[in-house]
Amino acid sequence: AQSVSQHNHHVILSEAASLELGCNYSYGGTVNLFWYVQYPGQHLQLLLKYFSGDPLVKGIKGFEAEFIKSKFSFNLRKPSVQWSDTAEYFCAVTSAGGQNFVFGPGTRLSVLP
């Protein structure tokens, strides 16, 4: 069965700091990988996704993620965070062609102004 782990439960940064949120998955086959963001009181929004091709994926709002197959990782990065990035971030995986998302436990990011 697939599973997703996220390294940090709560990350606190100051504005302009660099961000990296860890995500590891367990699945033996080909996967599709996603990062979603949930701002306070709002619904899940897709930040970026990886299906195939270039393992460095660029998403919205300056976020990017790198798929490292050998490490089963899909870490999310942003070079300079803003206060408005305060939110909950979820990593998710599906098997290639599959539909069922498996979500990680989430990482809460708090950016201090």
Place this chain on the structure above:
Amino acid sequence: GAVVSQHPSRVICKSGTSVKIECRSLDFQATTMFWYRQFPKQSLMLMATSNEGSKATYEQGVEKDKFLINHASLTLSTLTVTSAHPEDSSFYICSARDSAYNEQFFGPGTRLTVL
């Protein structure tokens, strides 16, 4: 991206009553919709997969007689929490799969509080 709506956004009900939550794909047809449950400060847990015109597929541990799912059209799926109890209080989120883009779009969620 595509839009998925949920209604109501928030509902408070008495213990023992039933509550229906609607999930609609507004600008695309979704043969498959998904229902998730999110407890406070926790991740989303898939409850069931709703297939248009057929029975839903429930995840292990989810009572199908308690959480009734109906996917009567390509744009609407409903989740009915029957005989609700306080432990059913949670945030329920649906998603709809747009097969044209091989992507799921999530609704805004429904917060259910059972008194």
